Amino acid sequence: MRGAITSWSRKSRANMCRKLAEYDYNQMFADGRTPAMVTFTYPDDWLTVAPSGTAVKRHLRLWAKRFRTEWNETPRYIWKMEFQMRGAPHLHLGMAFPAGTGKSGLPFRQWCSGAWADVVDHPDPEQRARHLNAGTAIDIIAGVKGRDPKRLAIYFTKHAAPNSTSSKEYQHIVPEDWLQPGKGPGRFWGVAGLQRATIKVEIGRTDYINARRIVRRWSRAQAAYSDPAHRFPTDVNPRTAKVCVRRADSKTGLAAVRRVSRRRHSVRKAVSRAASRWRTTGLSSPRNWPGPCPSGKCCRSSERRPGPCRPVGALRGIR
Numbered sequence: 001m002r003g004a005i006t007s008w009s010r011k012s013r014a015n016m017c018r019k020l021a022e023y024d025y026n027q028m029f030a031d032g033r034t035p036a037m038v039t040f041t042y043p044d045d046w047l048t049v050a051p052s053g054t055a056v057k058r059h060l061r062l063w064a065k066r067f068r069t070e071w072n073e074t075p076r077y078i079w080k081m082e083f084q085m086r087g088a089p090h091l092h093l094g095m096a097f098p099a100g101t102g103k104s105g106l107p108f109r110q111w112c113s114g115a116w117a118d119v120v121d122h123p124d125p126e127q128r129a130r131h132l133n134a135g136t137a138i139d140i141i142a143g144v145k146g147r148d149p150k151r152l153a154i155y156f157t158k159h160a161a162p163n164s165t166s167s168k169e170y171q172h173i174v175p176e177d178w179l180q181p182g183k184g185p186g187r188f189w190g191v192a193g194l195q196r197a198t199i200k201v202e203i204g205r206t207d208y209i210n211a212r213r214i215v216r217r218w219s220r221a222q223a224a225y226s227d228p229a230h231r232f233p234t235d236v237n238p239r240t241a242k243v244c245v246r247r248a249d250s251k252t253g254l255a256a257v258r259r260v261s262r263r264r265h266s267v268r269k270a271v272s273r274a275a276s277r278w279r280t281t282g283l284s285s286p287r288n289w290p291g292p293c294p295s296g297k298c299c300r301s302s303e304r305r306p307g308p309c310r311p312v313g314a315l316r317g318i319r
Helices: 010-020 025-032 053-071 108-120 125-134 149-160 205-222 264-281
Strands: 034-040 077-083 089-097 136-140 189-192 223-225 236-238 240-248 255-263
Touching: 010 189, 025 034, 025 089, 034 053, 053 077, 053 089, 053 108, 108 125, 108 136
Parallel strands: none
Antiparallel strands: 034 089, 034 136, 077 089, 077 189, 223 236, 240 255
């Protein structure tokens, strides 16, 4: 079961970039619409209306419902949540807004400001008035950058997801008020109204056989079959296994154990190599070797220090 999301990481950014590259953005460019980056912010007293990440997601869902009612169409956008220096959250939406006016007779810019202020609905009239005037911003993405789906995805990830060395990495630091149990940020990004890009191609028998062979080889590479002598010889296990690995801190010298993923066939090969090396040397265990390894292939061969040594890769990750 997936645990609660409490922070933004390099893996989160990599997953977002990979997923955003899988969607078909041509749906947003219907009727020659102009792509834009829409930003939603919160008032100065933002904790009153956004005490948790759940409240922010609720505001975005309510805004999408108002959009569907106003423009009589399904909203299509990608969104990303970040934080300002003052700790307040804000949302980036990559979308192509409709031209003309909606049911209320207002253009999109004017309607968007009013709809977002109504959704947030700050109880203080002064805060609400300020939020109505400065709660939204629209940045037009001009040129080929905005029309090409791949470049649009790259533009959005660069605009809304700086890397760990960026000066805007503070935008991913969760405020202390959201670190309490039940008030976490939740998801940092998402997609609405878009479908993954798919294509159907009719191929001949020869191409089908070649494709089937490739898929079969790929499937075998992704899995490890069990021992033929086992009770279930055709059972297929995942290609990786969780194993415990010991790592020593270079500063303190203390050893720590952490769980990592290892390819199953790589683990079996390591065991086989270690067993073969032990039989060749006539030693029962690498821990009994006195001093530097005579073969020069151990983990201490470069240091040439006395003491127990272990062959490189021997039983690595198996405890």
